[in-house]
Amino acid sequence: MSETCTISEGSLKAPTRHPVDWRNPDFYDEGKLDAELRRVFDLCHGCRRCFNLCDSFPRLFDMIDATESGELHDVGSDRFKPVVDACTLCDLCFMTKCPYVPPHDFDLDFPHLMLRYRAIEHRKGRTPLAIRELTKTDRNGKLAALAAPVANWASDTGNMLTRPALEAVAGVHRDAHLPRFHSKTFALRAESDGLTPNRKAPAFGRKAVLYATCFVNYNNPSIGTAARAVLAHNGVETEVVYPACCGMPQLEQGDLAAVSDRAAKVAGELAGWIDRGYDVIALVPSCALMLKFEWPLIVPKDAPHRTSVEKLAAHAFDISQYVVDIARNAGLAPGLKPLPGGVTLHLACHARAQNMGPKAAEMLRLIPGVDGKAPDVKVVERCSGHGGSWGIMTENYEVALKIGKPVATQALKQSKAFVASECPLAGAHIAQGMERLGKDAPQPPAEFETLHPIEIFARAYGLAG
Ligand code: SF4
Ligand code: SF4
Incomplete structure (x- = not known):
């Protein structure tokens, strides 16, 4: 039976998250982990709100339902690994569904429990x-x-x-889209682009560091170029800084010491810019999530770089969030023109997990609509299924497409000129999903493009593309 509930459904207080106690030997105690997995899985079995968020929950529920008793106690713990393996750490269950997150007495944090399992796997040398x-x-x-x-x-x-x-x-699936590389990184391009802030724009005087992120720096510099052009047009002086990757891929593997090391390097450098009056903007939502939320939970209170991490978390913005902040507090520079064809906007899970509202949608709706109509921006709020490096692996690729199918189906039905996601990996994955749906599904418009919302915004200004 599910654990007896003596507590009212949900909590009236704002959700919180506990620090990840990865230096405590108890964190790696497999008996204690198993007890916690069983406690949480039994609660989920009794709840089942998350049945369609990802593949972790269906795997768990199917295993339980296949037993004679229909209860978790008849599922051996040696069968839990596929549940953990299917978690992409998207955080949606914690952020959008679960009524039992802290401070509720059930104290349930499903993604961070999956993270603990992986940390033990990693310590035992089981990360491939x-x-x-x-x-x-x-x-x-x-x-x-x-x-x-x-x-x-x-x-x-x-x-x-x-x-x-x-x-x-x-083990990379042969059909999985892989990001392209560029001989000139975003950081190098920024050195010679000659951009200067527009002195007549209402936001002139703002200064921001663009944390390039590994993806934008090496794989998609045009996102950074577009962001820098939009900000310069709006009077913002920007510097491109890229000390190192934020460590999200290592977080996915449970290598928490590596994540803390990355935080030391990146926060150490960015904190100096903050002291000189700069805001910090991360160009990819997963990286913004790391700066704002994951690092403060992972870097220990007594670590020498703790102060820098806290300072950075308080000054970090997502790029869409920053543009909306300019629009609200200073006003945007003129020049936005309608873009015909409309936008299907996928709200990336790690943008949602930042708890800031649908900022990419708010930003794109600042672009005027065609013929005086409202901006044509249709939002899709489901996981794309990609999950960083998770979705490209042979054992996950088909599952990733299955999870992303509702997003791809909606994008096809909406048939807009642009398919946008703040997560560039998700954008490419959705495009693959759209192609996969085949001839029986609605067909995409011949000219549709997959872009980051800031690239669309730059085009509306006539600044790029
Ligand atoms: S974090 Fe995302 S992938 Fe992991 S269990 Fe929750 S909803 Fe599923
Ligand atoms: S994570 Fe929370 S909302 Fe989701 S199934 Fe488990 S108990 Fe229910």
Whole structure:
């Protein structure tokens, strides 16, 4: 039976999250982990609100339902790993569904329990070598930039020579879209773009550091270029800073010491800019989530870089959030023109997890609609299923497409000129899902493009593309 509930449904207080106690030996005690898994899984079994969020919950519920008793006690703990493996740490169950998160007495944090399981796996050396190597984004990005055409040739999904080999050696599904590389990173481009802030714009005087993020720096510099152009047009002086990746891929693997080390390096450098009056803007929502929420939970209170981490968390913005902040508090520079065709906007899970409201939608709705109509922005609030490095692996790729199918279906039905997601990996994954739906589904408009919302905003200003 599910645990007896002596507590009212949900909590009236604002949700909180406990620090991740990863330096405590108890954190790695497998008996204690198992007891906690059983406690939480039994609560979820009795609740089931999250049945359609991802593949973790269906795997758990199917296992329980297949027992004779229909209860968790008849499921062996050795069968829990697939439940953990299916979690992409999207945080949606914690942020959007669960009434039992702290300070509720049930004290339930499903994603961070999955994280603890992975931390134990990692400590026992069970993280596959291929995943550890594939997610060394700075090393890989620097190497690939030296020979970007070769790297892009090798990673192209149409390459029948290299992709089957990559699948066999590294477990990357041969059909999974992989990000492209550029010989000139975003940080290098910014050094010579000659952009200066518009002195006549209402927001002139603001200063912001763009934390490039590994993805924008190595794989999609045009997101950074668009952000920098929009901000300069609005009077904001920007500097591009990229000390290192935020460590989200290492978080996914449960390597919490590595995450804390990244926080020391990145927060240490960004805190100096904050002291000189700069705001900090992260260009990818997963990285913004790390700066604002995950690092303060992971970096110990007594760590030398704790002060920098707290300072950064208080001054970090998501790019859409920052543009909306300018619009609200200073006013935008004129020049936005309608973009015909409308936008399907996927709200990325890690943007939602920042608890800031649908800022990408608010930003895109600042663009005037065609012929004086309201802006044509249709929002899709479901997980794309990609989950960072998770969705490209052979064992997850089909599941990732299955989870993302409702998003792809809605995007096809809406048939807009732009499909936008703040998460560039999600955007590419949704496009693959749309292609996959086949000829029986509605067809995408011939010219549709997958872009980051800030790229669309820059186009509306006539600044890019
Ligand atoms: S964090 Fe996301 S993927 Fe993980 S269990 Fe919750 S909803 Fe599912
Ligand atoms: S995470 Fe919370 S809302 Fe989701 S199934 Fe479990 S108890 Fe229910």
